[in-house]
Amino acid sequence: MKELFEGAIKFREEDYLNHQELYENLKKKQDPHTLFISCVDSRVVPSLITNTLPGELFVVTNIGNIVPPYRENPNHIRSGYLATTSAIEYALNILNVKNIIICGHSNCGACSAIYETKETLSATPYVCKWLDLLNPVKERVEALKPNSRAKRIWLTEQINIEQQLENLMTYPFVEEKFDAGELRIFGWYYIIETGEILNYNMIKREFKIIKNTQTKSS
Numbered sequence: 001m002k003e004l005f006e007g008a009i010k011f012r013e014e015d016y017l018n019h020q021e022l023y024e025n026l027k028k029k030q031d032p033h034t035l036f037i038s039c040v041d042s043r044v045v046p047s048l049i050t051n052t053l054p055g056e057l058f059v060v061t062n063i064g065n066i067v068p069p070y071r072e073n074p075n076h077i078r079s080g081y082l083a084t085t086s087a088i089e090y091a092l093n094i095l096n097v098k099n100i101i102i103c104g105h106s107n108c109g110a111c112s113a114i115y116e117t118k119e120t121l122s123a124t125p126y127v128c129k130w131l132d133l134l135n136p137v138k139e140r141v142e143a144l145k146p147n148s149r150a151k152r153i154w155l156t157e158q159i160n161i162e163q164q165l166e167n168l169m170t171y172p173f174v175e176e177k178f179d180a181g182e183l184r185i186f187g188w189y190y191i192i193e194t195g196e197i198l199n200y201n202m203i204k205r206e207f208k209i210i211k212n213t214q215t216k217s218s
């Protein structure tokens, strides 16, 4: 813990002073351009892997970078998965973000946990309940009959991103802005050990590594 207190001092003396004007301008309001939905995993650091500064990303993290499907039923508003849903609502309807990125990652504990038995997960009933949201992902992966554990995990992590993109489109205000060309939506897959990020092509339904040529042309 001592390191964190020392880190707070170091931040004020170094990073803060390097961007003092930026912090002063951020005093009154935020105007992020992108809603970034990623996993709570400590190895995934959104501002680091996107090379962005404070004020640029509106970050929502949860176990497994899940977007709960939208429900209009008032009962669901009382009992639903509100943390993520409310953040998406706020980002779109109040902050008017222009982009959404759903970012999954390699070696994701949530994606492997869905194959554990309920008994194994008994110590974490809340996690277990949350992971029920990944049942459609599990079904899609099992239908492909992967022939090894590594293949199954790789497929699960990537199909999870596809599934969450589809869930995102169930939000009426997301679909409306996307169809009007006011919102861009991306699915990313971050490979921890290589530092590479794959971008999902929604038309070809495949992941391609983000390279220099791609960023220059877009």
Ligand SMILES: [Zn+2]
Pocket: 039, 040, 041, 063, 064, 065, 105, 107, 108, 109, 110, 111
């Ligand atoms: Zn994860």
